[in-house]
Amino acid sequence: MTISVHPDRLLPGDPALRDVARELYRAVAELPITSPHGHVPPQWFADDVRFDNPTALLLTPDHYINRLLHSHGVPLESLGVGREDFTDEEARAAFRTFCSHWKEFRGTPMKYWFEEQLVGVFGLELEPSEASADELYDRIDALLATPAFRARALHDRFNIEFIATTDDPCDDLEHHRRIRQDPDWDGAVVPTFRPDKYLEVVRPDWNRDVDRLGECAGTGVDTYAGWVAAMEARRGFFKDNGAVSTDHAHLDAGTVNLTAAEAEKLYSRARSGQISTPEAERLRRGFLFEQARMASEDGLVMTLHPGAWRNHHTETHHRFGADVGADFPFVTEYVAALQPLLDAFGTNPGFKLVLFTMDETTFSREIGPLASFYPSIYAGAPWWFLDTPDGVTRYRAAVTESCGFGKTSGMIDDTRALLSIPARHDMARRLDSGYLARLVAEHRLTMDEAMDTAHDLVVRQPRRAFNLVGSD
C-alpha cells in the first residue's frame, strides 16, 4: 500500500471554499519559516549531526507518538524511552511496533505529520504496516546516513529563516556561539531563557539549583534581591546571545506583586526549607511577576504556557522521567491570575506577553478578550493537544472575533521534532487559508484582504509578537 499527500490536504472539503483556500495557500506556501519558540537541541546545528536511526530520530523522543502507543498497551521501554541500553535490534522492533499500530493514529495529527515527513522529507510513499516496517526502517536509515539529512542541510532545505531553542538559564550557550561564529553556515539559531525550575520552590532540587544559578551568574543568592540580580544577569547574557524571549510553564498563570519585605521573608523561608506549600506557591507567583518586571525593562518577550498537570502517573515518572506523555491539560484561568501582572505592566510599551493554553475554553473567554485590550498581549497559536487541524480552526474562530488577526502570535511549532517543522508550519498555512476562505465566502473579507492577511500571519505576526527584525 502506498500513501500520498494530496495537494489540497487540510483545505476545506467544500469545493467552493476549497478553491478560495487553495489560492490563498499558494500565495504563502513557499515563504520561509519563522520558528520563534521550539525545542530543537542547538547542538544538532552546532555539530551538524547525523541522526542515529529512524527510531531514535522519529519515535523515542516524540511523546505524542509514544503516548498513543502506550495507550494501546505498548510499554514505553520497548520504544526506547528512558533507555541508555537500547540496541539496534530493539530500535528496529520499536519501529515495527509503531508501524503495526498505524491505524490507531487515524484522525490524529501524528499520522498527518508522519506521512508528511515520509513523503515530503524522505520521499517514501510506503504506508507503515507490519509488512512494510523493515523496508521503511532500512530506507529511512540509509537516507539518514547521507549528507542531505544532516541537521544543517535539513534546516536549509526547510527554508528556516529563524529558529529559537529552549535553554536553561545556566546554559553557557556555547552551541549558539559556535553556530553564530561559524563562517560556513548562516542559520539564525537563538536561545530562549526558560527559568521554570528556579521558580518552582516546591521542587526537591530547588535549593541546589538556585545555588547553581548564583554561581553561574556570579552573584549571591542568599536573598530575594540576589535571586533577582542573578536572573537579571542571566537574562542579559541570553539577550546578548540573541535571545528574543523567555518561556514560562507552571501549573497555573497566577501572579502576585509582593512587597520587598514579604518577598525576602518568603525567599528566606524557602532557602531554609521551612516554607509551606501555599507560601511556596505565593513565592512562585511573585517570581513570575518579577520576570514580567524584568521583561518590561530588558524587552525579552514573555511566553506563558500554563495548565499542564505534569507527571500524572507516578510509576511512569519514576521509571522514565519527565516529558514521556503522562502530562495532561488542566482547567486554566488567566483573567484573575494575570491581573496583578497586567495591572503593573500590561500597558507598558516595552512589554510583550504571549499567552498559550491547553484549555480551549479560554480562547473566546479570556485570551482573545485580553489580547483585544492590552497592547502587551498576543494570543499564542494552539499548543499541545490543540496543535491539530480542528484545534487550529477552532482557535481562529474563537479569538479572531475579539482580537482580530493582528494580536495573534503566528505559528509556533514548539517542537523538538526537527523533521516535522515544515509539516507543522505548512499545516498552519493550510488551515489559516481555510479559515480565511470561509470569511471570504461569507463576505466578511474581500479576497484582497484575505490575501494580505494570509501573508501577515506568516510574516508580520511572528515578527510583531517576538520583536524580530522586520517587525513594524
Added chain:
Amino acid sequence: MTISVHPDRLLPGDPALRDVARELYRAVAELPITSPHGHVPPQWFADDVRFDNPTALLLTPDHYINRLLHSHGVPLESLGVGREDFTDEEARAAFRTFCSHWKEFRGTPMKYWFEEQLVGVFGLELEPSEASADELYDRIDALLATPAFRARALHDRFNIEFIATTDDPCDDLEHHRRIRQDPDWDGAVVPTFRPDKYLEVVRPDWNRDVDRLGECAGTGVDTYAGWVAAMEARRGFFKDNGAVSTDHAHLDAGTVNLTAAEAEKLYSRARSGQISTPEAERLRRGFLFEQARMASEDGLVMTLHPGAWRNHHTETHHRFGADVGADFPFVTEYVAALQPLLDAFGTNPGFKLVLFTMDETTFSREIGPLASFYPSIYAGAPWWFLDTPDGVTRYRAAVTESCGFGKTSGMIDDTRALLSIPARHDMARRLDSGYLARLVAEHRLTMDEAMDTAHDLVVRQPRRAFNLVGSD
C-alpha cells in the same frame, strides 16, 4: 478603494446551504426590530438630538472599537475617552487614527457593523484608510447635520417597533414621559430597571447611593425591609412608566435565600460600614434573590448578565472611568449559583429570567439545560464578545439541541450604538437563517418548519421572553 456589502453576507459559504438560507432570510429581513434590552440614552429620542460629529457618535463611546485600537497602542485619550475638552481637531485626528488601523479590525464584528453603517446608514462606499479618513469624516459630518440623521428619524427609518433603555432606579424617567406624551412621535421607548449599584455593598459609594434610593422612593432605608420597600416602590414606578424588565450584572450569578433575621443583621452591618467582604457578597446574593421574589410578584422580567471582571486595569479605570474596554469575561457558573433562586421561583408562572453569558461553555452545559426544564428561564442571545458571527452560530448549535428555539430570547442588541442597531438585528437574522438552513440541509427540519421558526425568532421569542404585547 470602495467597500460593498454583499447581499449574501454572513450566509453560509456553501452554495447548497446558502440558497436555503437566503430564502429564509428574505422572509424575515424586513420585519420590524424589537429591542427589549439596550443602552441608547432616552434623551436622544426625547430631544430628537442632532449628533455632534462622527467621532463623538461612532468612536468615543464605542468600547468595542476603543478596546481594539488601544490593544494596538492607541492611547484612549486620543480617542476622546474621558475627555471633556476634546477639540474638533482632535476628533478628526481620532477618526484618522481609526481609519489608519482599519485592517486590524478584519475578522471582527466591529468591521462588519462599521461597514454596514457606512453603506447602509450613510450610503458611503469609501473604504476607511489613512487616505480616505478626512473625506469620510466630512461626508458623515455633513449627513449628521441633516434632519434625516436626527435620533427620531433614524429610529423610524430603522423600523424599530419597540426599544428599551437602561436606567437607574432613582431616574425620574422624565425623558420617557416626554416621549410617551409627545403627540408628534409614536416611538415605543421604555425604561429598564438596573439596580446593580444598590446591591454591590462593597462599593465605596454604596451607603450614599442607598440613602439616595430611600429619598427617591420616599421610604426609610435604615433596615433591610426598608431597602426592599424602596426597591418595590421604584420597580412599581418603572412598571407604571412602561418598563418590562429589570437588568442585573454582577461578577457571579450567586443567590441565597436569607432569613429575615440574617438579612437585617447583614444589612445593618453594611450600613454601619462593618461588613466583611464575604458577608457583603452574601448580602448581595440575598438582594438578588429578593429581586427575583419581587419579579415573581410584579411580573417584571429579570435579565441576568454575570461574569464580567470589570475595570481590570487600575490605571485605566482611574484615568478614564468604567466601560472603556478593560472588562473581561470570567468563568461563570449558573446551576449551583441560581439553585436557591430557582428552587423558590423557578416554576412560578409570574416569573421570567433571561440568562446571558460571556462564558460560552455554559451554553450546552447549563443555560440550555436549565431553559429546557424551568418554565421561567430563557436562554439569552449571545452577548458581549459573543455577539459575533461565529459566536451566534455556536450559541444556536449549543442551546437548541436541549431547549429548542422556543426557550431562547430572540435577538438582544444590548447596545448604545443606535446606528448599529439595524446591522446587529440583520446580522442575527442572517445567522439564524444560516443555522436553520443547515438543519434543513441535514433533513432535521422541513423548509416549512424552518420558515416558521425564522419568523418566530424575530417576532414571537422576544415577545414571549419579555411579556410584550402580542406574546402568546
Added chain:
Amino acid sequence: MTISVHPDRLLPGDPALRDVARELYRAVAELPITSPHGHVPPQWFADDVRFDNPTALLLTPDHYINRLLHSHGVPLESLGVGREDFTDEEARAAFRTFCSHWKEFRGTPMKYWFEEQLVGVFGLELEPSEASADELYDRIDALLATPAFRARALHDRFNIEFIATTDDPCDDLEHHRRIRQDPDWDGAVVPTFRPDKYLEVVRPDWNRDVDRLGECAGTGVDTYAGWVAAMEARRGFFKDNGAVSTDHAHLDAGTVNLTAAEAEKLYSRARSGQISTPEAERLRRGFLFEQARMASEDGLVMTLHPGAWRNHHTETHHRFGADVGADFPFVTEYVAALQPLLDAFGTNPGFKLVLFTMDETTFSREIGPLASFYPSIYAGAPWWFLDTPDGVTRYRAAVTESCGFGKTSGMIDDTRALLSIPARHDMARRLDSGYLARLVAEHRLTMDEAMDTAHDLVVRQPRRAFNLVGSD
C-alpha cells in the same frame, strides 16, 4: 400533514461531503446493535411484555420529553409522572398535550427520535399536532396490542446483538436468569452493577441500604472491610450472571486512596451517623477508588458518569421523585479527580474505565488526552444533553485528534426508551459517517481508511471497551 424521514438525514448538508458520507453510512447501516450500557428493564424481555399505551410507553417515562414540555408550562402530573392513578383518559390527554407542543421540539433530538419511531417502528407518517393527536394515539395503541410490538419481537426486529441493563447490587437478577434459561429466545441481555447509593454516605437511607447489602451478600457490614467484602461478593454474582461492567454516577469524579485505618474510621463514623459532610465525601471517594481496585481484579469494566446536579428543584423532587428532568450538567473535572485512581490502576492490564461527561469542555482538555495515554481509559460516547447531532459531531472533532478512534467507546445509548434504540444507534452511524467523510474530503483519511474506521466504530470499539466476545 405528513412527516417523512429522508434517506440522507443527519448526513452533511454539503453535497460533496454527503456523497462520501452516504457511502460510509450504507456500509454500516445494517450491522447489528451492540448496547453495552442502558436502562431498559430486564423484566420487559423476561416477560415479553405488551406495552400499555402510547403515553405510558413513549412519554411518561421519557424525562427528555417531559423536561421540555415542563419548560413550556405543562405540569408533570398531567403527563403521568409520579402518578399511580393515571387514567386512560388522562393518558390520551397527555399525548394530545405533547402533540400540540410539537413545534417546541424543533432542533432537538427528541423530535428526531420521535419521528424515527413513528415512521421506522410504527410505520406512521402523520405529523403530531393537536388535530392528529387522537388518530396517532389510536393507531399506535392498536399496534402495541399486536405480537410484533411485544418486547422480544421489537428486540429481534431491531437486530440487537447484545444489550446490558442497569441493576441494583442487591438485585437477584432473576429476570436475567429467566431470559438466559429460556430455550425459546436467545437475546443476550446482561446486567450492569450500579452501586451508587451504597457509596453516597450523605443519603438519609444509606445506613439502611448498607444493611440490606450485607444481607443480600451474606456478609457482615459493620466494618469497611465488610462493606468491601459485600461488594466483592455481589460483583462476583453479577459477573457470574453475565455482567461486563459496573456503572458509577456521582456529582464529581473524585477518588482517594484511603489507608485501611482511615477507611475504617470514616466508615465507622458513617455507620454511627456521626460523619461530617466533608468526611462523607472523602469516604465516597475512597469507595470509588475501592471499586476501581475491585475492577482491576475481577475485570468488570468501570463506567463513570459524573457531573449531574440531580433533583435541582426541591418541590419537583418531593412531588415526583428522581429522574424527571430536573437534573443539570455541572462543571466537571477529571485530571485531578482521577489522579489517585489512575496512579494506582491506570496502567493495570486488567482494568478499563470508560469516561462519560455532560461538560463538553473536557473532551479536548481531559478525556481525549487521558485516553491517549492510559491504556485503561476509553472516551465514552456523548451522553445526556450531548447525545445530539451537533453534540456527537463536536465530540468526534474534540477527542479524535488526541486519542484517535481506537480509544473511544463506540455508541452507548444509555436509554430506557427501547423503541428509540435503533434511531439512536442509526444516528451515531450517520454522524460518524459525516465526520469521517469530512476527514476524507480534507484528505486526512483515504476512503479505505474511513470505511474500515466506520466499521470499527460499530463493531470493534464497543467490544474492545467492554471486553465483549470478539474483541481483539
